[in-house]
Amino acid sequence: MKLSKLAIAAAMAATLSAPIHAAEQFFPVLVYRTGAYAPNGSQWANGYVDYLKLVNAKGGINGVKIAYEECEFGYATDRGVECYERLKNKHGGATVFQPLSTGVTFALTDKAPIDKIPLITAGYGRSESQNGAVFTWNFPLLGTYWVAADVLVQHVAKKEGGFDKLKGKKIALVYHDSPYGKEPIALLEERAKMHGFQLMLLPVAHPGVEQKATWLQIRQQRPDYVFLWGWGVMNSTALKEAQATGYPREKMYGVWWAGAEPDVKDVGEGAKGYNALALQHGAEPNAKVVKDILTLVYDKGQGTGPREEVGNVLYMRGLISAMLGVEGVRRAQERFGKGKVMTGEQVRWGLENLDLDQKKLDALGFAGVMRPVRTSCLDHMGSSWVRIHTWNGTKWEFTSDWYQADEKVIRPMVMLASAKYAEEKKITPRTPEQCKE
Amino acid sequence: MAFFIETLIGGLMAGMLYSLVALGFVLIFKASGVFNFAQGALVLFAALAMARFAEWLPAWFGIESLALANVLAFLITIAIMFVAALLIERLVLRYLVNQEGATLLMATLGIAYFLEGFGQTVFGSDIYKIDVGMPKDPVLILENVFEGGILINKEDFIAAVIAATLVTLLTLFFQKTATGRALRAVADDHQAAQSIGIPLNRIWVIVWCVAGVVALVAGIIWGSKLGVQFSLATVALRALPVVILGGLTSVPGAIIGGLIIGVGEKLSEVYLGPSIGGGIEIWFAYVLALVFLLFRPQGLFGEKIIDRV
Incomplete structure (x- = not known):
């Protein structure tokens, strides 16, 4: 057996x-x-x-x-x-x-x-x-999560044709209602002020299996992008709800904790096109x-x-x-x-x-x-290289070049x-x- | 307006599933006076068994048909749930006849912890798939009435229909069959029921078997929607405010309570959530239930108990 x-x-x-x-x-x-x-x-x-x-x-x-x-x-x-x-x-x-x-x-x-x-x-x-x-x-x-959020904004800006094109756009953050999920909010609010996009904050209570109301709001508001800051079953549930409400998975971007096999394998084809950050590595x-x-x-x-x-x-x-x-x-x-x-x-x-x-x-x-x-005595992060990978229905594939967080944005916030x-x-x-x- | 109707329908469909699980609580309470805290663990255990056997049987016996594998896994799981019911009666409940309600509650808590741990040890703690062919894509209706139409989740709709059917069958079983009446007699008074020849132990086995079947159906529906993993045990506990609201002894209460909680939590999250920070639907369900209790302490349809002093 x-x-x-x-x-x-x-x-x-x-x-x-x-x-x-x-x-x-x-x-x-x-x-x-x-x-x-x-x-x-x-x-x-x-x-x-x-x-x-x-x-x-x-x-x-x-x-x-x-x-x-x-x-x-x-x-x-x-x-x-x-x-x-x-x-x-x-x-x-x-x-x-x-x-x-x-x-x-x-x-x-x-x-x-x-x-x-x-x-x-x-x-x-x-x-x-x-x-x-x-x-x-x-x-x-x-x-850090500020690096992750910063790279996501950079990536969608690149897709739209520049940061100026983000003005008037709507980005929803679907996040685990915990210290983890709340970490990127400060950075995204800063970037929203800089580029004029609207940030929708949608918390999901632990463990994240009840998201019907969250995705009904997404269906109503139709954000241009959804950033997913989930962990565990919350991620696969989000993808299933996105499918059930018809939200395009190609417009969804997860943090690097929402971009692994357990998040998508149960959803399979339903998660096809979903993107997530890769903290340098993917499946190797x-x-x-x-x-x-x-x-x-x-x-x-x-x-x-x-x-x-x-x-x-x-x-x-x-x-x-x-x-x-x-x-x-x-x-x-x-x-x-x-x-x-x-x-x-x-x-x-x-x-x-x-x-x-x-x-x-x-x-x-x-x-x-x-x-x-x-690293150094004053910099305990050491590097901030990130890529995007996309689920093709059966496996993760890298679909972007390397990004680095913009220190001009992050550094003052860190200090x-x-x-x-x-x-x-x-x-x-x-x-x-x-x-x- | 269309959005409000969508939210309402979504709430009603979620509520139907809550009703199904709440029924598991009500059944056991009606039949044995035990508040069964292990209902969530039963849902997880049943779903894990179903998912793993549906995966193992084709590998062991070369079964190619998904439907056949699912049917066989379903039957094996039913058998497992019956054995579990028998063991629960033999090893736990038999020794607690006529004990305080709190003692029985604590015993079910122990059963819950055991089933959660044992289930994950035997079947694994990964996310497993139950594929019973439920449609995943949505459908739009009334597009010519409302701009953009009203979105219905086909999977939720089918799940709600299955839950409603099971709820109806169980209601009929309780009201119209001799066994159902015996179950209610046991719930009223263990000793009185025994004195007129109702076999208490057999009744308890039957009711735990029925609760096991209810748990399996709920596990299949939720497992198909969410994947089978540990959180199913907590999802089932979402039915707690339903039984608080509906009353522990009422089957119609479980149904109406489920629908009220389902609709209430979705509307609160969508309309109240944004102004008070969001993520409120879980605790809001309890608030709703407690508000009801202020006016009807026995729940919507619960029996009003008057003790003579």
Whole structure:
């Protein structure tokens, strides 16, 4: 009998946490393999854990093996914080947390500086945390929601023939009514003021399965574009409602968390033409790193999830997130001692001095998957390259060139919001001189 | 005007589905006095079984016909739901005869958690498809009366018709059959029903079987619309304000309550939502139900209970 994914996960529960030995670098893994968001969360978690296994299979980080332990939180903020508290001091102390939840990120942003553990939030979290002068422990690597929203506006402007053509247009934001879904609103309002388009805000309550009224409003208002900021079942429900109300899927653009296989495979042909942002990568079954995982992890019977999902969009997102954490440790070792276990503070230094050029990425097996990332003490994002991919009824295909967020728009917003945060929390921002220490 | 009518129709069709699930609550409450918190979990469990067997059977036995695979999966799922009903009676309810309502409620909460976890462990936690051939594209009617016509979602319409048929059948079953009357007798008083020879345990198995069938039909309809995944368990709980409004003991109450809640939440989201931030339909349904309770504490059609002191 073919065992389901969860059954396999349950059967392997004993192996979910690698045996802990002395001198191992501990990676806590916050996951949601159950609940409303499990179809998306489990693929990310499988990619994350598989990459850690791959690093161990290749001998560790300069010989330092990785230990990891999963904690299931069901995408609930309170349980996520509970997992953080449970794991932060285990096995000699956590290296880095990656909660895959903007709500949990908001909650942990105050805790990370006290516990001195970095937070990597690749493609999610607080947009203003790009400013490393204030958010010293947050690393929204590769992109924030302001980047995503900015690129979407750039893309539709390009389609219309220029930003001036956006005047009088109507753009609807259908968003998950949570900190995650609300993040792009500030940027879109700013862009709406700049270009004269009308922004319709349509919140959808958790988990997002009831959208009839939302799409009736879209049918009535007929926006020129719909931006979808959903997660989990909300995305496929939105596409089904769009089909049921006759809204063209070609006019729909999802954020990178609304552009993976679980979002469209159940809708199939009904989602044909739907577009979503790709946080650099898409589905990458042919990447070298994926082939390495299949050979060194799955062929040895140590794969975390189903083999057929290896290389899927969210699997790759988890894998890249793990790689960024591992490379932070590797970079820290260059300064603090190769072959040693790094503390949270040392890893933070590594993360804000990341310099993953194309040569390094290619060597790691990420050729064609992502572009270089270079962080600094003041810039904790590292890069903002984004592409659009489109569902053709059976698979995702890239349909745009590379975009980057417009720093002239985003930078002032980041500085303003982070200054406000610093004032609220009585934080003295780091100066460039302090960064050299 | 056309938009208002569209919203109204959308609300009525959603309401019919709420009625169907609410009926699952009412059935069990009428028959056993148990507020069955596990109805949502039953919907999820049934839909998961249906979706996975429809997928597994063709792979195991080389069945090529989608219709045949669906029929076989449906029959297997019915059998599974009957076994589940039997086990619930044997392992949980049998030991709780004549216990406080709160005790029985807590027992159903336990059943809910067990079914959710067990269902996902056996059948998986991914999104699964139930393809029973429901049309997905909309149809426009009255185009010559209203500009742009009135949009009807064919899938919702068919779902509402199926739900209405099942609701009618269950109403007839309750009112016109001997078993139905026995169910109502048990609901009134366990001991009195037993004293006149009504087999309590068998009645409970029957009512949980019926609730299982209702859950399966609701699971197929919603699973076909939304995909089969964990959220189905929470969708089914959308019927809670319906039973609050309609009264826990009334089949017509579940029907009318479902329609009022369906229409109320859609109209509130569309017309009130934009002025107070949107995303209000879920909690607005409860507000609506609570307002009704201020005037009729027993619900629209619930029995008014008078205890002599």
